[in-house]
Amino acid sequence: MSEHGGGESKKTYLPEGMPAPAASRDGLDGEFYAAAKRHELMVQRCAKCGTFQFPAEWICHKCHAFDPAWHRVSGRGRIYSWERVWHPAHPALKNACPYLVVVVELEGAGGVRMVGNLLGDAMQEVRFDAPVEAVFEDHPAGHTLIQWRLVS
Amino acid sequence: MSEDKIENTIKDKVAIVGLGETAYYKRGQAPVSEFRLALEAIIRACDDAGLRPAEIDGIASYSNDRNDSVRVATALGLPELRFSNMFWGGGGGGGSGAIGNAAAAIVAGFATTVIVYRALAQGQFGRFGQTPAVNQISGPVAYTWPYGMSTPAQWIALRTRRFMHEHRVGQDALAAIAMACYHHAQFNPRAIMYGRPLTRAMYDESRWIVEPFHLYDCCMENDGAAAVILTSRERARDLKQRPAWVMAAAQGSDFRQGAGAENLPDYTTSNFKTLAPRLYAMAGIEPKDVDVAQVYENFTGAVMTSIVEHGFCHPDEVMEFCTFENLSWPNGRLPINTSGGNLAECYMHGLELIIEAARQVRGTSTCQVKDAEIALVASGPMVAPVSDLILHR
Numbered sequence: 001m002s003e004h005g006g007g008e009s010k011k012t013y014l015p016e017g018m019p020a021p022a023a024s025r026d027g028l029d030g031e032f033y034a035a036a037k038r039h040e041l042m043v044q045r046c047a048k049c050g051t052f053q054f055p056a057e058w059i060c061h062k063c064h065a066f067d068p069a070w071h072r073v074s075g076r077g078r079i080y081s082w083e084r085v086w087h088p089a090h091p092a093l094k095n096a097c098p099y100l101v102v103v104v105e106l107e108g109a110g111g112v113r114m115v116g117n118l119l120g121d122a123m124q125e126v127r128f129d130a131p132v133e134a135v136f137e138d139h140p141a142g143h144t145l146i147q148w149r150l151v152s
Numbered sequence: 153m154s155e156d157k158i159e160n161t162i163k164d165k166v167a168i169v170g171l172g173e174t175a176y177y178k179r180g181q182a183p184v185s186e187f188r189l190a191l192e193a194i195i196r197a198c199d200d201a202g203l204r205p206a207e208i209d210g211i212a213s214y215s216n217d218r219n220d221s222v223r224v225a226t227a228l229g230l231p232e233l234r235f236s237n238m239f240w241g242g243g244g245g246g247g248s249g250a251i252g253n254a255a256a257a258i259v260a261g262f263a264t265t266v267i268v269y270r271a272l273a274q275g276q277f278g279r280f281g282q283t284p285a286v287n288q289i290s291g292p293v294a295y296t297w298p299y300g301m302s303t304p305a306q307w308i309a310l311r312t313r314r315f316m317h318e319h320r321v322g323q324d325a326l327a328a329i330a331m332a333c334y335h336h337a338q339f340n341p342r343a344i345m346y347g348r349p350l351t352r353a354m355y356d357e358s359r360w361i362v363e364p365f366h367l368y369d370c371c372m373e374n375d376g377a378a379a380v381i382l383t384s385r386e387r388a389r390d391l392k393q394r395p396a397w398v399m400a401a402a403q404g405s406d407f408r409q410g411a412g413a414e415n416l417p418d419y420t421t422s423n424f425k426t427l428a429p430r431l432y433a434m435a436g437i438e439p440k441d442v443d444v445a446q447v448y449e450n451f452t453g454a455v456m457t458s459i460v461e462h463g464f465c466h467p468d469e470v471m472e473f474c475t476f477e478n479l480s481w482p483n484g485r486l487p488i489n490t491s492g493g494n495l496a497e498c499y500m501h502g503l504e505l506i507i508e509a510a511r512q513v514r515g516t517s518t519c520q521v522k523d524a525e526i527a528l529v530a531s532g533p534m535v536a537p538v539s540d541l542i543l544h545r
Contacts (some may be wrong), residue, residue: 014298014299014300018297018298018299018300019283019286019287019288019289019294019297019298020287020288020289020298021288021289021290021294021295021297021298022288022289022290022294023290024290024291025290029290054413054415055291055292055295055411055412055413055415061408080314080414080419081310081311081313081314081317081414081419082310082313083306083309083310083313083362083363083364084360084362084363085300085301085306085362086359086360086361086362086363087305087359087360087361087362089281089282089283089300089302089303089305089306090282090283090285090300090302091285093300096300098360099300101299101300101301101306101310103310103314103414111417112415113413113414113415114295114413115295115296115299115301115413115414116299117299117300128314128317143298145298145299147299
């Protein structure tokens with residue numbers, strides 16, 4: 001895992017003004033957001049049967065044990081699918097298109113996937129199964145997004 | 153599930169007997185309120201069937217239609233409301249499901265004559281293709297919206313892209329679907345895109361919405377209303393129109409298709425894999441028996457996977473099957489969306505596709521498939537739940 005920065009000219013991949021993620025009020029996924037603040041990536045893993053689960057739910061979908069435990073994952077994965085977005089569906093994106101969205105299948109997490117932006121040139125050629133790693137993007141508003149960077 | 157013997161079904165016990173549509177408008181251009189549009193479509197369906205509104209005793213809809221069933225029953229002065237039903241889920245997934253629910257209610261004896269309607273005036277309410285302007289979000293959408301992945305076009309593009317990668321599908325298949333829909337709209341004066349044919353050059357040159365979807369791969373946004381009346385076998389025979397018999401209906405969703413942040417285990421499915429075998433088993437037919445199909449188009453990519461999952465071609469044969477020649481009237485092997493559908497007739501959340509299927513078995517389509525006996529409708533793709541319908545002459 002690595003910090004955001006390096007040679008990127010933008011502080012954040014997308015402009016400020018997008019909806020900010022927040023933990024559910026019922027306490028379901030507070031652990032995820034607390035971990036992201038510490039620049040750690042967590043998903044649920046049932047303590048009873050070992051099944052991975054994301055996004056969080058109150059019960060394991062496999063063995064039906066309640067309150068699946070939280071489990072730290074490596075933050076590495078591979079590009080499972082991707083898209084280049086040209087039409088801004090939110091006012092804050094008016095001058096931000098095109099941008100890249102990737103679906104990343106995490107390594108060692110039972111096939112759990114996460115959605116984020118692929119850092120770098122929006123016009124770059126994107127390869128399926130390319131290895132990537134999580135980049136924790138801290139925003140001035142106080143939240144942290146999970147972005148992805150190609151690794152060689 | 154397909155091995156299970158289905159004994160007590162709705163097959164041939166209920167018919168679609170009345171069809172009603174308002175004029176269809178571009179988004180924001182309806183001259184009257186959404187509720188009035190709903191009422192107009194219902195009255196037109198009654199006139200078409202040759203029955204009085206007072207004979208309606210059941211109401212079913214889908215996609216959280218804003219036009220409440222009790223308000224409709226009150227406005228129409230229905231003597232008695234015996235069945236009032238909403239199919240869960242947003243988008244177009246519930247169109248055939250609402251018809252199936254209406255048919256089931258009639259067979260079960262809950263009601264005798266049920267109206268299914270959908271009214272939309274996106275100009276008077278929110279738009280489907282825009283992200284609501286909120287500062288903070290929680291739950292599964294909090295893992296996608298902050299990254300600019302929030303609209304149906306954006307999630308269906310991701311899944312389509314993966315399917316195209318796995319099965320070596322090129323842009324030609326998507327273009328063919330869009331062009332077939334536009335071609336059919338050129339024969340249909342009710343269609344928004346009537347008089348506006350789509351060439352391959354126009355398709356290729358149109359702007360990207362989100363790759364691999366050009367503008368013409370995406371459904372329109374419209375105002376209008378549509379309504380369908382169903383009644384029992386006995387009543388259907390005494391009414392004005394040739395009945396469109398409900399041969400089979402199915403609804404549902406595959407394993408964990410509601411998993412957020414793109415975690416649905418079968419990632420590229422249109423979600424019909426569990427429904428289609430049940431649908432064909434109830435109807436007692438095979439895919440080759442279908443004369444014409446109305447396949448819900450939110451985006452062309454999901455039409456492609458719907459065609460595959462209803463058994464019309466193998467996933468690795470999409471490039472050979474999904475051609476303009478195969479999908480277009482009058483000579484195609486499987487003409488689809490013969491009124492123009494959501495892409496080119498009107499985005500009435502797919503109820504216009506069900507109306508077109510009924511027209512095909514009545515023999516009154518503007519792209520009438522010769523001797524059409526059996527019409528299939530697929531409602532929903534790549535949402536959960538989805539639903540299916542087969543009508544026959």
